[in-house]
Amino acid sequence: xxxxxxxxxxxxxxxxxxREFEDTVHAEFEAGNIPGFVHLYxxxxxxxxxxxxHLDDRDRIASTHRGHGHCIxxxxxxxxxxxxxxxxAGGLCGGKGGSMHIADLEKGMMGANGIxxxxxxxxxxxxxxAKTLGTGGVAIAxxxxxxxxxxxxxxxYNLARVWNLPAIxxxxxxxxxxxxxxxxxxxxxxxxxxxxxxxxxVEVDGFDFFAVWEAAREAIERARAGDGxxxxxxRFMRYYGHFEGDAQTYRAPDEVARLKAERDPLMLFRRRVSxxxxxxxxxLDEIDGxxxxxxATALERAKAAPWPGEDELxxxxxxxx
Amino acid sequence: MAKKTYRQAINEALRQEMERDPRVVLMGEDVxxxxxxxxEDDAWGGxxxxxxxxxxxxxxxxxxxxxxxxxAFIGAAVGAAASGLRPVAELMFVDFMxxxxxxxxxxxxxxRYMFGGKAKVPMVIRTMYGAGFRAxxxxxxxxxxxxxxxxxxxxxxxxxxxxxxGLLIQAIRDDDPVxxxxxxxxxDDEAEVPDEPYAIPFGEANVAREGDDVAIIALGRMVNLALxxxxxxxxxxxxxxxxxxxxxxxxxxxxxxxxxxxxxRVVIVDEAHPRCSMARDIAAVIAEEAFDxxxxxxxxxxxxxxxxxxxxxLEDAYIPSTEKIAAAVRAVAGxxxx
Numbered sequence: 001x002x003x004x005x006x007x008x009x010x011x012x013x014x015x016x017x018x019r020e021f022e023d024t025v026h027a028e029f030e031a032g033n034i035p036g037f038v039h040l041y042x043x044x045x046x047x048x049x050x051x052x053x054h055l056d057d058r059d060r061i062a063s064t065h066r067g068h069g070h071c072i073x074x075x076x077x078x079x080x081x082x083x084x085x086x087x088x089a090g091g092l093c094g095g096k097g098g099s100m101h102i103a104d105l106e107k108g109m110m111g112a113n114g115i116x117x118x119x120x121x122x123x124x125x126x127x128x129x130a131k132t133l134g135t136g137g138v139a140i141a142x143x144x145x146x147x148x149x150x151x152x153x154x155x156x157y158n159l160a161r162v163w164n165l166p167a168i169x170x171x172x173x174x175x176x177x178x179x180x181x182x183x184x185x186x187x188x189x190x191x192x193x194x195x196x197x198x199x200x201x202v203e204v205d206g207f208d209f210f211a212v213w214e215a216a217r218e219a220i221e222r223a224r225a226g227d228g229x230x231x232x233x234x235r236f237m238r239y240y241g242h243f244e245g246d247a248q249t250y251r252a253p254d255e256v257a258r259l260k261a262e263r264d265p266l267m268l269f270r271r272r273v274s275x276x277x278x279x280x281x282x283x284l285d286e287i288d289g290x291x292x293x294x295x296a297t298a299l300e301r302a303k304a305a306p307w308p309g310e311d312e313l314x315x316x317x318x319x320x321x
Numbered sequence: 322m323a324k325k326t327y328r329q330a331i332n333e334a335l336r337q338e339m340e341r342d343p344r345v346v347l348m349g350e351d352v353x354x355x356x357x358x359x360x361e362d363d364a365w366g367g368x369x370x371x372x373x374x375x376x377x378x379x380x381x382x383x384x385x386x387x388x389x390x391x392x393a394f395i396g397a398a399v400g401a402a403a404s405g406l407r408p409v410a411e412l413m414f415v416d417f418m419x420x421x422x423x424x425x426x427x428x429x430x431x432x433r434y435m436f437g438g439k440a441k442v443p444m445v446i447r448t449m450y451g452a453g454f455r456a457x458x459x460x461x462x463x464x465x466x467x468x469x470x471x472x473x474x475x476x477x478x479x480x481x482x483x484x485x486x487g488l489l490i491q492a493i494r495d496d497d498p499v500x501x502x503x504x505x506x507x508x509d510d511e512a513e514v515p516d517e518p519y520a521i522p523f524g525e526a527n528v529a530r531e532g533d534d535v536a537i538i539a540l541g542r543m544v545n546l547a548l549x550x551x552x553x554x555x556x557x558x559x560x561x562x563x564x565x566x567x568x569x570x571x572x573x574x575x576x577x578x579x580x581x582x583x584x585x586r587v588v589i590v591d592e593a594h595p596r597c598s599m600a601r602d603i604a605a606v607i608a609e610e611a612f613d614x615x616x617x618x619x620x621x622x623x624x625x626x627x628x629x630x631x632x633x634x635l636e637d638a639y640i641p642s643t644e645k646i647a648a649a650v651r652a653v654a655g656x657x658x659x
Contacts, residue, residue, distance in 0.1 A: 060404060094437030101435035110403065113437065115427050121396020122428060128397055129404035132346060132382060139400075152424070152445030155393035162388055199532050317472050319496035321524070 003213070008279055011053055011209060013287050014264055014320045015045040018069045020291045021078060022240070024299055025068070025085060028263070029244040033303070037089055038099045041069030041296035043239035046265035047172055048073035051140060054220045058137035060108040060126040064118030064144045064172065066238075067112025076102075082298035088305035095308040096316065108137075116177075117150025119143065120169065120227075124156050127165035127223075138166040138223040145186055146177025157197040157229070166223035168216075169194070169231045178248040200309040206236030207263045210272065236265070251321050271274030325514040327507045329356030330482035331447075334489040335372065335409065337518045342407060345374060345493060348385040348394055348445075356386040369449070369508055391417050395446065396424035402444035402498070403432055412448040414460045415502065418467070429498045430473030445492045445499045451542055451592060452640050453506035459628060461629035461636075463593035465540075466602070468500045469569040474521055475499045476570045480544035480550055482512035485523030488567060494520060504542040514525045524571035528580060529600050532562035533651050536580045539563060542597055543641060545567050547590050550575040550646040559654045569599050577603065578611050585616035586653040589648055595623040615655030620649045 003011070022042040029032050041048065044066070052061070052073035063070040071081055076092060084091030085099045103111035106148050110126060113119050116199035130137035143153055148171050160167040171190045177275055194201025200222070204211045212234060219230045237259055241248045273279040325333070339345045354365030366373025376384035387394040391412060395596035398410035404597065413503035418425065424532040425446065432460055452461040470478045475497050479485035485503070492499040529544055530551050544565040551561035562580050581587045587607060591600035598619040607619055622641045630636050 062400070078585055093435060093439070097435040098436050101431075103432075103436045103439070105436065106441055110400070111432070113428075115423055118396075118423065118428055121424055122400030122403070123394045124393060125397035125400020125402070125406075125408070126398075126404040128346075128385075129401045129406045132401075133344075133405055137405075143377070152392045152396065155388075155390040156396075158388055159393040159397060163385065244498055262452065300639075316434050318475070319433065321475075321499075 005278065007053065007281065008209070009287065011049050011213070012284060013291065014052070014073050015269065016291045017294065018042070018045045018072045019080070020049065020295045021068060022264060023117060024295050028299065034085060036087035036098050038085065038244040039066040040238070040240040040244065041066050041070060042071060043265070044172060044174060044206065044236055044276055045123045045172065046209035046212050046269070047234045048142070048204050050209050051170060051216040053213060053217055055108065055121065055138070057106070057108055058130070058135045060110055060123070060137065060139045062110040062123045062126070062139070062141050063112045064119065064142055064147060065100060065112060065114065065116070066144070068099070070112070070142055071102055071104065071109055076104045076109055078294055079298040080104070080299055082302040083305055086302040086305070087307070088302055089308045090305055094312060094316070112143070117143065117147040117152040119147070120153045120156035123167055124159050124163070124165055127160065127167040128163060130166055134160065135153065136224060138168065138170045138220055140170060142170045142172055144177060145171060145173040145182035148186060148190060154193070156264045157194065157199060157231070161197050161199055164226070164228045166217045166226070167229040168223055169229065171231065171233045173235050174232060174244065176250065178242045187251060190233035191232065193235050200227070201231040201233065203233040203235065204255060206234035207265045207268060209265055209269050231296055262308065322513045324511045325482050327482045327485050327510050328502070330514045331371050331489055331503065332374065332484040333491070334486045334513070334518070336375060338490055338493045339375065339383065342520070344405065344407045345409060346383045346385060346401070346406055347411070348374065348398060349399070349407050350388055350389055350413055351385055352411050353381070353384045353386050356556065361612045364491050367411060369505065371503070371508065372411070378443045379501070379523055391421035392424055395421040396428060398444045398446070399424055399429040399432070399442060399498070402442045403440050407443045407493060409445045411446060412446050415448040415450045415464045415595065416459045416462050418464060419631070425468070426471045426474070430471045433497070435475060441496050442498045443496045443515055445489070445501050447501045447503060449505040450502045451504040451506055452624070452636055455631060455633055455636060457631040458628040464568055466593055466598050468623060469599065473498065474570060475568060476502070477523065477568045478541040479567070480541055480565050481507070481510060482514050483569065484521065484565070486514050487519050490518055491520040491523060495523070502541060506544055517643060521567065523568045524573050525567065526573035526576040527565045527567055528562060528576065529565050530561065530563040532559045532560040534586065535654050536562045536564060536584040536587045537590060537646065537650065538577055538587065538603055539565060540569070541592065543592050545589040546643050547646055548642065549643045550650060553643070554574050554650055560652060561650060574606050574610070578607065581607055581611050582614040585614055586656070588620045588622060588624045588646065588653055592624055592641060594626050596626055598623060616658040617653040620653050622646050622649050
């Protein structure tokens with residue numbers, strides 16, 4: 001199956017927007033302008049976009065600590081996101097969630113999650129709702145390699161299989177759970193785990209957008225057709241630390257530089273579509289500029305925006321009380 | 322109006338709400354029972370038969386048996402509620418919160434706040450609590466104070482069959498996550514229960530008995546023991562009001578304080594352990610808000626700071642009794658006054 005020119009442009013735009021957003025947040029955090037904990041998705045763009053390009057607003061995703069990329073890939077407003085990460089009024093969650101809980105249910109984004117392995121049970125529920133209400137929607141749990149070892153994740157494989165849910169589990173294996181290597185911490189294989197629950201599972205190169213997109217297509221089509229859950233093990237590496245401020249002394253000294261030079265998902269995408277004559281370099285450059293401008297505007301507005309009023313402190317706890 | 326048991330009242334509330342709203346689904350371990358087994362379908366209807374008969378009416382799509390995976394299915398109830406269903410999940414014994422609490426207090430309770438009010442989590446967790454079943458330490462606890470502590474959750478403690486039906490219907494129609502506590506020793510207790518659906522609003526305490534001398538504030542099953550004690554004490558010339566808060570979150574402090582101010586003396590009865598309990602919480606509210614009206618120190622009657630024991634002899638000593646309540650009331654009534 002081929003991607004249309006529009007889809008290719010859309011894919012590149014979403015990936016570039018994530019990269020631009022994350023690089024900007026990195027710089028702003030370093031400058032001391034962003035409060036709290038921030039976990040960046042740079043280097044992993046092909047995964048969120050490879051999956052979310054197949055989705056629409058009836059579909060739901062649950063994310064990890066590292067949620068900005070999933071938000072952008074699922075269509076969340078970049079300015080609302082930046083305001084949220086700065087903790088400002090008008091943020092996507094009114095400044096009450098921040099980076100670790102960034103969400104937009106209207107877009108089907110059920111939130112970054114501060115609890116490792118918190119998302120998969122929620123996704124079982126979203127998938128059950130889609131199935132029971134007959135919306136035709138699917139639900140995707142993005143789970144880190146760290147989250148893959150949580151009981152909630154393994155229980156969710158079982159529940160999704162037992163209830164035959166339109167759910168997909170995407171193991172985003174970026175090499176490290178915090179500072180601990182996924183090769184050390186994950187016994188067996190992710191695909192083997194899926195098979196143990198009677199689910200199809202595949203491993204893909206997460207730097208290769210096209211490989212992810214194809215694996216995502218199969219898993220999502222299977223779920224939409226009512227043929228149940230499956231798992232995709234996506235391997236790649238993050239460019240930044242576990243959190244901003246992580247000295248990353250556990251990594252090889254040249255690791256990130258080598259990744260950026262040889263395996264960068266945006267570079268690989270550009271090379272592939274240019275060599276195949278699918279898109280012009282100038283079109284891609286234009287998108288780069290457009291994304292830079294969008295993020296710069298978002299940043300400027302976030303910096304200028306007011307803090308939430310103190311009267312917001314105890315609103316939104318309940319629908320009614 | 323017919324007499325119905327606590328069990329029948331809960332079953333009727335579920336059936337009527339499922340008939341009214343197709344988005345209401347049940348899920349939990351053995352809520353129907355017999356899934357994939359060679360014997361009867363709807364074999365159990367929950368371990369004590371509370372949901373029996375619902376699966377044949379509504380089908381397996383709306384009465385969902387689950388594996389024994391509380392984290393997964395309680396979390397699924399949260400996710401389903403945030404995605405358009407109105408799930409009623411059964412956490413068989415509240416003691417099992419230990420294996421799924423994250424999904425309740427970090428996910429379900431907080432989604433709305435963390436998402437700036439954009440999420441709605443209309444779910445109910447029905448759960449059994451309480452001692453008296455010789456079920457020992459891991460199947461007998463109260464634990465409602467732990468849920469009450471968490472902003473975002475509502476907590477209901479029906480004290481009889483009438484209350485159970487009305488509070489459960491309210492819980493199902495409510496747009497917030499509700500933890501609905503069913504006392505396992507009350508399932509066969511009967512009360513007059515209307516056939517038609519009705520909702521009892523949350524946060525409105527019920528003055529179950531009027532009185533002038535001592536206010537007894539009691540929770541859940543303890544309301545019945547308090548009423549018994551009040552009946553006995555009337556013969557001794559002590560007039561007791563009995564107040565059932567119905568929900569610990571929201572808590573109707575206004576009514577509690579009103580009754581306390583009228584009586585000037587108060588005993589709080591709570592089957593839970595005393596530390597960080599509802600008994601102490603209510604006592605603190607009274608101390609802060611009604612100190613000047615008090616003619617005697619606040620007294621509490623609670624279980625001890627110990628796990629629930631197995632031996633019938635020990636368990637009987639563990640649970641607050643009518644006698645202990647009456648003794649506490651006599652003590653505050655006999656206090657010389659402030």
